[in-house]
Amino acid sequence: MYFDLSIKPLRWCAILVFVSVLLLPKAPMAQQKALEIDMTVLPGLQFSLPRFHVKPGQQVKLKFKNTDDMDHNFLIVKPGKREGVVSKALALGAEGPKQNYVPKGDDVLWHTVTLHDGQSEVLTFIAPKEEGVYPYVCTLPGHGFVMYGAMYVNSTGKMPPIEKDNNIPPNRQKAEAGHDHAHHQSHPYALKAPYLYRTYVEGAGPAAIAVHLPAQLSYCWDAGVCKLRFAWQGDFLDNTAIWKGHKDARSVILGDVFYREDKRAVLGIGDVAQEKPRFKGYKIVDGGYPEFHYVINGVDVFELIKELKNGGGVVRSFRIPQLKDQVRFAYTPTDAVRYYYEGKELSTDILELSAQAGKQFAVEVRMSN
Amino acid sequence: MKSLILLSSLVFSLALCQSTRKEAPESYIIETIPMPEGLTAEVAALEFLPDGRLVAAFMRGEIMIFDPQKKEWKLFATGLQEPLGMLVVDENELLVMQLPELTRIKDTDGDGLADSYETVYDGFGMTGNYHEFTYGPVKDKQGNLYIALNSSSSGGGIAEEVRGELNMDGKGQGRAMFSVVPYRGWVIKITPQGEVVPFASGFRSPNGLLIDDHNRLLVTDNQGDWVGSSHLYHVEEGGFYGHPASLVWDKNWHNGNPFEWPVDSLNNLREKPTVIFPHNVIANSPTQPLVIREGMHMDHFKGQLIVGEMNTERLVRVMLEEVNGVVQGAVTPFIDGQGLRKGNNRLAIAPDGSLWVGQSDHGWLGDRGIQKITATNKVPFDVKDIKLDKDGFDLTFTKGFSVPKGTDLSSWLKIKKYHYHYHAKYGSDRVDEQEVVVKGFKPKAGNTTLSLQLDEVNEGSIYEITIDTLLAKGQQDTLTNKIVAYTVKKAR
Numbered sequence: 001m002y003f004d005l006s007i008k009p010l011r012w013c014a015i016l017v018f019v020s021v022l023l024l025p026k027a028p029m030a031q032q033k034a035l036e037i038d039m040t041v042l043p044g045l046q047f048s049l050p051r052f053h054v055k056p057g058q059q060v061k062l063k064f065k066n067t068d069d070m071d072h073n074f075l076i077v078k079p080g081k082r083e084g085v086v087s088k089a090l091a092l093g094a095e096g097p098k099q100n101y102v103p104k105g106d107d108v109l110w111h112t113v114t115l116h117d118g119q120s121e122v123l124t125f126i127a128p129k130e131e132g133v134y135p136y137v138c139t140l141p142g143h144g145f146v147m148y149g150a151m152y153v154n155s156t157g158k159m160p161p162i163e164k165d166n167n168i169p170p171n172r173q174k175a176e177a178g179h180d181h182a183h184h185q186s187h188p189y190a191l192k193a194p195y196l197y198r199t200y201v202e203g204a205g206p207a208a209i210a211v212h213l214p215a216q217l218s219y220c221w222d223a224g225v226c227k228l229r230f231a232w233q234g235d236f237l238d239n240t241a242i243w244k245g246h247k248d249a250r251s252v253i254l255g256d257v258f259y260r261e262d263k264r265a266v267l268g269i270g271d272v273a274q275e276k277p278r279f280k281g282y283k284i285v286d287g288g289y290p291e292f293h294y295v296i297n298g299v300d301v302f303e304l305i306k307e308l309k310n311g312g313g314v315v316r317s318f319r320i321p322q323l324k325d326q327v328r329f330a331y332t333p334t335d336a337v338r339y340y341y342e343g344k345e346l347s348t349d350i351l352e353l354s355a356q357a358g359k360q361f362a363v364e365v366r367m368s369n
Numbered sequence: 370m371k372s373l374i375l376l377s378s379l380v381f382s383l384a385l386c387q388s389t390r391k392e393a394p395e396s397y398i399i400e401t402i403p404m405p406e407g408l409t410a411e412v413a414a415l416e417f418l419p420d421g422r423l424v425a426a427f428m429r430g431e432i433m434i435f436d437p438q439k440k441e442w443k444l445f446a447t448g449l450q451e452p453l454g455m456l457v458v459d460e461n462e463l464l465v466m467q468l469p470e471l472t473r474i475k476d477t478d479g480d481g482l483a484d485s486y487e488t489v490y491d492g493f494g495m496t497g498n499y500h501e502f503t504y505g506p507v508k509d510k511q512g513n514l515y516i517a518l519n520s521s522s523s524g525g526g527i528a529e530e531v532r533g534e535l536n537m538d539g540k541g542q543g544r545a546m547f548s549v550v551p552y553r554g555w556v557i558k559i560t561p562q563g564e565v566v567p568f569a570s571g572f573r574s575p576n577g578l579l580i581d582d583h584n585r586l587l588v589t590d591n592q593g594d595w596v597g598s599s600h601l602y603h604v605e606e607g608g609f610y611g612h613p614a615s616l617v618w619d620k621n622w623h624n625g626n627p628f629e630w631p632v633d634s635l636n637n638l639r640e641k642p643t644v645i646f647p648h649n650v651i652a653n654s655p656t657q658p659l660v661i662r663e664g665m666h667m668d669h670f671k672g673q674l675i676v677g678e679m680n681t682e683r684l685v686r687v688m689l690e691e692v693n694g695v696v697q698g699a700v701t702p703f704i705d706g707q708g709l710r711k712g713n714n715r716l717a718i719a720p721d722g723s724l725w726v727g728q729s730d731h732g733w734l735g736d737r738g739i740q741k742i743t744a745t746n747k748v749p750f751d752v753k754d755i756k757l758d759k760d761g762f763d764l765t766f767t768k769g770f771s772v773p774k775g776t777d778l779s780s781w782l783k784i785k786k787y788h789y790h791y792h793a794k795y796g797s798d799r800v801d802e803q804e805v806v807v808k809g810f811k812p813k814a815g816n817t818t819l820s821l822q823l824d825e826v827n828e829g830s831i832y833e834i835t836i837d838t839l840l841a842k843g844q845q846d847t848l849t850n851k852i853v854a855y856t857v858k859k860a861r
Contacts, residue, residue, distance in 0.1 A: 043732040069500075069524025070733065071795070093649050094799055116544055116795060117524055141649055142680045142711070142734045185407035187431060189444055197430060198450035198469060205530045206495035207469040209448075223469060223491070224532040243409070243429055245499050246732045248525050281472065281487040293487075 034059040034124070041068035043246040045143055047136070050172035051150040051165065053157050054127040064112050065120035069246060072138045073100055074123070075111040076151060082135035086144030101139040114140065127153050133167050186239070194288045194306075199242055199251040203260070204229040207279070210251060211290060212236040215311035218255065221303075226277035226294040228305065230260040231314055231365070258313075258367050262332040263349070267318070269299050270325035277301075299323065313337065313366040320359055327358035331365075340364040393745030396849070399708040402725075402739040405433065405442040410737040412727025414455035414465070415715040423717070425739065426452040426465065428731055432474070432483070435739075437719070446474050446483035454505045454516070454578070466503045466516055469495060469532075471559070490559055493518055494533025494550020498525045500574075501553065507578045507586070512561040515568065515586055517575040520546035520554040520614050539617040541628030544795055545594050546573050547614045554615025556588060556604055570619055571610035571639060576714070577657040581689075582672060585696065589655040589676060592648055597789030597797030599655045600642035601676070601687060603696040611639040611791065628793070636791050644687055644698050645789065645831055645856045646676075648796060651700050654679035654733070656714045658687065664722040666744035669753055669767045675703055677713035677726065680734045682706045684713055684726070688754050692859045699755045699855035710736035750841040751849045753817075755834075759861045761807075761821040762832070764853070769816040769842035778810040781837045784821070786830040805832065816842060826860050 035058055040048040048067075054060055064074040077085045088103035089096065100113045109128070112121040128134065130153070137148040150167035152159050159165065163173050196211040205224035212218045219231040234255020241249040265274055280293040280300075291304040302319040320327060329351040331339055339346040341363050353361055404410045411428035418424055423435040424445065432446040432455075446465075454466035461476040463483075470491035474483045495501055500522030506514040521527070523544045531550055539548035548554045556575070558568040573596050577589035586604045590596055595612045602610050609616065613627035613635055624630060646652040656677035661670045674687040683705050689698035712735020715727035724742040729735050753765045772778060787802035809822035826832075832855045839848045 044730070045732075045734065069522055094647065096649055097796065097798055141653060146734075186409075187429065187447070188405035188408035188433070188442070189447075196448045198448060198467060200497050200499075200528075205532055206497040206501075206528060207491070207532050223488075224495075224530075239429075244732050245428075246524065247499065248497070248528075249499055250497075279470075279488050279491060281485070283486070284482075284484040290486075 034061040037062045039064045039074065041066055041072055043068070043244040045070075045138075045147040046169070046172065047074075047138075047147060047149045049149060050162070050168040051152060051159060053152040053154070053159060055155055055157075056127055056129050056131055056153055058127040060123075060125055060127050062123045062125075063120055064115070064123065066115040066117060069117050070143075071114050071116055071140055072143065072147070073102065073112050073114050073140060074121075074136060075102060075139055076109045076123070076125075076134055076136045078107050078109060079132040079134055081107040082137050082144070082148055086137060086139055089139035089144060090141055096141065101141070103139075109134070127151075131155070135167065192288075194290075196290055197237065197239070197251065198223075199237070199239065200249070201237075201251045201253065203253075203257075209282075209290070209292075210237055211305070213289075213305075213307040213314070215307045216255070217307045217311065217314060218253075219305055219314065221292060221305070223279040223292075226279050226292070226296075226301075227263075227266045228261050228303075228316065230257050232257040233367070258336050259334070259365055260332065263330040266330055267296055267301060268328040268330070269296050269320070269323070272297060308364060308366065313364060315362055315364045317362040318358075318360070323355050323359050326352060326354055328352050329361075329363065331363070336368055338366050338368060340366060393747045395707070396745055396747045396749040397704060397707060398743045398745060399704070400741045400743075401708075402435070402741055403440065404738050408433070408442075410739070411729040411731050412715050412737070412739060413451060413453045413729065415717040415725060415727035415739070416455050416457045416463075417717055417719055417725075418457055418460050420460055421720045422460075423719070423725060423739075424455065424457065424463065425727060426455055428729065430467075432463070432465070443481060445476070445481070446486075451502065453502055453576075456506050456508060456514070464489065464506055464514070466505050468501060468503055471503075471506060471514075471516060490516070490557070490565060492565055493552040493555075493557065494531060494535075496521055496526075496531045496550055497528030498522060500525060500546070502574070502576065504576055505578045506559070507580045509580045509586070510584045514559040515556055515578060515580070516559070517556045517572060517578055517588060518552050518554065519574050519576075520548050520572065520612060522546055536617050538626040539614045541594075541614065541626070541793065543793075545614065545628060545793060546612060548617060551618050552615070553618075554612055555618065556586070558606075566606075567618065567620075568606055569604045569608040569610060570615040571608070571612045572615065573612040577655060577676065579658040579660070579674070581658075581660050581674070582662075587643070587658055587674070589658060591654050592796050594793055594795050595791065597645075597791060598648040599646040599652055601644040601646070601655070601658065601700075602640065603643045605640075608640045609638050611635075611642075632792060639791070641829070641858050642856060643689070643696050643858065644700050645854070646685065646700055647799075647831060647833060647854050650833070650852060651702070651854055652676070652678040652683065652685050653681070655685070657716050659716045659718065661686075662718065665718065665724065666722055666746070669748055669751075673754075675716060675724065676700075677716055679712055679714060679729075682709045682711050684709070684716075690756055692757055692861055695859040697757075697856055697858040699853050701752055701853045702850040704742065705850065709740060709742070710738070712736040749849045750844070750846040752836070752853050755853055755855055757826065757855065757857065757861055758820065758822075760826065761809075761823045762834070762855065764819045764821065764834070765814075766817050766819070766841075766848075768844070768846075770812075770819070770848075771816065771840050771842045773838055773840060776838075778819075779807060781839055782807065782810070782821070783835045784823070785833045785835075786827065787833070788830050826857055828857055828860050831856050 134151040193214045207224040220229045232255040238252040278295045282290040304317045414426035430449040450468040452467040456464040471489040473487040475485040498521035502519040505516035533550040556569045558566040574591035579587045590600045592599045616627040658676045684703040686703035712728035714729040756763045784805040787799040790797040811820040
C-alpha cells in the first residue's frame with residue numbers, strides 16, 4: 001500500500017481512510033491482518049505522510065524508509081509529548097548518536113534506529129487502546145521542530161480538515177500541498193520572455209542554459225558543448241523539483257520538443273581538426289536575448305537565437321567577425337522542421353559559406369506544420 | 370513590518386546616543402531585514418559593495434542589491450544556477466561562483482541590471498549531481514583567486530552526459546561522496562594571469578572559504594563520510610585534506626580507487642584539521658568564516674574568526690594561534706539564540722561594522738532571509754582567547770572573573786578530552802573520551818587570565834573545557850558561552 005504522497009494530502013488521506021476501512025471491516029479478521037503503512041521522507045525535512053489513522057488496538061506494520069540524503073529516525077510518542085521528547089533528544093548532545101537520538105523514559109512508544117539514506121526499518125505494534133493523537137517525529141538534532149506528523153487513533157476514522165490540523169507541520173496544512181507553485185510567485189519580479197535559467201535539464205549536458213522566448217517558444221543551449229541542443233513549443237519549465245534540490249532533480253520541459261540537434265559539431269571552421277569549443281559567456285542584447293560567445297579553433301563565435309515573428313520556429317544568427325576560412329554549418333534534418341538560408345530551403349544537412357558570407361549569417365528553423 | 374523596523378532602528382539609534390553614558394542591556398542587537406515579496410530568500414552569497422549597499426545572491430539564481438538607507442531592494446542579475454559565492458569587483462562588476470562556472474557579471478550600460486556574463490573558469494567537471502556545489506572565490510594578497518568544488522553526493526546519481534573526463538575510480542561504496550569528474554573535492558587556484566592550479570584535495574563539502582589577515586587560506590568542511598566531525602583547515606598547496614575521492618585527480622596518484630587504499634595510508638597522507646567543531650556541541654554544519662576586524666565594536670575579539678552554522682541558531686567564534694609552525698586553535702559559541710535564526714550560511718561586514726547573516730535551508734535544516742547583528746557598547750563576559758601552554762592552557766576573559774562564594778575553581782571548570790575516528794562511516798562517535806584532571810588553577814592579571822595545568826597535553830586530542838557559573842568581577846553576569854573546544858594538533 002503506497003501512495004504518491006507528494007501530491008495531494010487531502011486526496012490520499014481520504015484514500016487512506018477509505019482503504020483502512022476496507023482493510024478493517026467490522027469483523028474479527030481485523031485482528032489478523034495488520035494495517036500496513038509505508039512512510040518515506042520528502043525533501044525539506046518532511047515525512048511523506050503528514051498524518052494517518054489507525055483504530056484502537058489495531059495491528060500495525062509501519063515501514064519507515066529513509067529516502068532522504070540526511071539521516072533520520074522515526075519515533076511514535078505519547079499524546080502531547082512531542083516537544084518534550086525533542087528537547088530531551090537534543091539534550092543528549094554528544095551522547096545522541098549512541099542512543100539513536102532516542103531519549104530514555106516512557107514517553108516514546110515505538111522507535112526505529114537512526115537510518116541512513118536508503119535504509120528502512122519496520123515497526124510492528126498494536127495501536128494504543130486509548131484514543132488520541134499520537135505524534136510521530138524524527139529526533140535528529142534540529143529535525144524534531146519541523147519533521148513530525150500525527151497518528152490518529154480512534155474508532156471513527158475522523159481527522160480534522162487538513163487545513164486546520166494543528167497536529168501536523170504548518171507547511172503541510174494545505175489541501176494542495178506540493179502543487180501550489182502554480183499560484184506562487186517564483187521570483188520577486190514578473191517573468192517576461194525572453195529570460196533564461198542555468199539549470200539541469202533532461203536531454204542536455206549539466207551546463208545547460210534554458211531560454212524562454214516570446215511566442216511560447218523555448219530552447220536549450222548547452223554551455224558544455226557550445227551548441228543548441230533542442231527547442232520546444234508550449235510552456236517553459238517546471239522548476240519545482242530542482243529548486244528543492246536533492247536527489248536527481250531536473251527542470252521539467254513543459255512543452256513539445258520540435259527540434260533536437262544530433263550533430264556533434266554545429267560549426268566547422270577551416271580544415272584543421274576541431275578543438276573542443278570553449279564557452280566564453282553571453283551578453284544580454286537588445287530585447288533581452290542572450291547572445292552566446294564561444295571559441296572554436298581560436299576563432300570567436302557569437303550566436304543569437306530568436307523566435308520567428310509568426311511563432312512558427314526560431315532563427316539562429318551567427319557572427320564570426322574574424323573569420324578567415326570557410327565555415328560549415330551542420331544541422332539535423334527531420335520531418336518536423338525545415339531549414340532556410342536567405343529565404344531558400346536547405347536540402348542537405350550542411351551549409352557551407354565562404355569567409356565573407358560566413359562572417360555573419362542566419363538560418364531559420366521553421367516548424368513544418 | 371516596515372514600521373516595526375523603523376521603530377527598532379529608532380530604539381537602536383537612541384541606544385547609540387546614550388551609549389557614551391550608559392551601557393546597553395545586551396551585547397548584540399539582532400534585527401531582521403525585510404525581504405522583497407515573491408523572493409525565495411535562500412541566501413547563497415552575501416557581500417557589500419564599496420558604496421555600502423548589500424549585494425545578495427539567492428539559490429534560484431537572482432542577485433539583488435539592498436540599500437540599507439532607503440531599505441530598498443533592486444534586481445541586479447537573474448538566471449544563475451545556485452550562485453554560492455561572490456567577490457565584489459566594484460558597484461557594476463561581480464565575480465560569481467555558480468554551479469557550472471566562475472562568471473564575471475557586469476552592468477556595462479549603467480542601467481543597474483547586469484548585461485554581461487563572462488566565463489572566467491569552467492574547466493572542472495559536472496555530473497548533474499545535485500550536490501556539486503561550488504564555493505568562493507576568495508582573493509589573496511597576490512591577487513590569486515581560490516574556489517572550492519564540492520564532492521558529489523551518493524544521495525544522487527551521475528547523469529548520462531557529464532562535463533569533463535569520467536573516472537569511476539573516484540567512487541566508493543555505499544554512502545561515500547564521490548569525485549568521478551575532474552577536481553570535485555578540490556580547491557582550485559586561479560592566478561591573476563589566468564593560470565589554473567589544482568591547489569589542494571580531500572574536501573567533502575567545503576562550504577566556507579576565507580583568506581585571513583595573515584594571507585592564509587582557511588576552509589571549512591562538513592561532517593559526513595571521512596569527516597568524523599566538521600573541520601576547519603588551514604589549506605596549503607599540495608595538501609590532501611582527508612576525503613579520499615578527489616585523490617584520483619592528483620597527478621601524482623597512481624593507485625587506482627583511493628577508497629580501496631588502507632585507511633592507515635590515507636590517514637598518513639592527510640593533513641589533520643586545524644580546528645574540529647565537535648558535533649552536537651559546537652556546530653553540525655559550519656559555513657563561511659570571516660575575520661573580526663576593527664570597526665565592528667568587538668575589538669576584544671579582533672583578528673579572530675566568526676563562522677556560520679546551518680543547523681542551529683548559532684554562530685561560532687574561532688581563536689587561532691601558531692604552535693611550532695602549526696596553525697591550530699579552539700572554537701566556542703559566539704551568538705546562541707538571542708533572536709538569531711538557523712541556516713546561517715553567509716556572513717558579510719557592513720561599512721558601519723555590523724555583521725549581516727544570510728540564511729538558507731534548501732531542503733536541509735535552516736531558515737531563509739537576512740539578519741543584521743550589531744555589537745553594542747556592552748562587552749560580553751566571555752572567553753576572550755585561549756592559548757596552549759607546555760602543560761595546559763591559558764584562558765583569558767574579556768573581564769575579570771570572580772569565583773562564587775563557597776566554591777572553588779575545580780567545581781565549575783571541567784575538561785574532557787577525546788578524538789574522532791577517521792573512517793568511511795558517516796560521522797563518528799567520540800573516541801577515548803575521558804575526564805582530564807586539572808592539577809592547578811592559576812588566576813593571573815587581575816583575574817582576567819586563568820592558567821590551567823594538566824598532567825600532559827596530547828597531540829590529536831580535542832580538549833573540551835566547560836565553564837559553569839563563573840561570574841564577572843563585581844557584576845551579576847555569568848559567562849556568556851560555556852564551552853571552549855581546543856584541537857591540539859601540535860603540543861608546545
